[in-house]
Amino acid sequence: MMSSGKREKEVSMGIHHSDQAMGTLGGTVIAFIGIVDCSDILKTGILACVGAMVSFGVSKGLHKIWPGEKESDDIP
Secondary structure, X not given: OOOHHHHHHHHHHOXXXXXXXXHHXXXXXXXXXXXXXXXXXXXXXXXXXXXXXXXXXXXXXXXXXXXXXXOOOOOO
């Protein structure tokens, strides 16, 4: 059988946060903030909107060219 002291040590190891991992994450975030500015974020947002509209338009156009099968009421 496992002693209660050993069991508590195993349980506490599962929730341990590494200082090195948190430091790496913090450094990455700070470096990212220094590189990216508002114009990059705005440009990315506009390109994402244009891409979504083009994708939607192509999808609708292809559905008109190849309509496929209509759904029946019998299928659950």
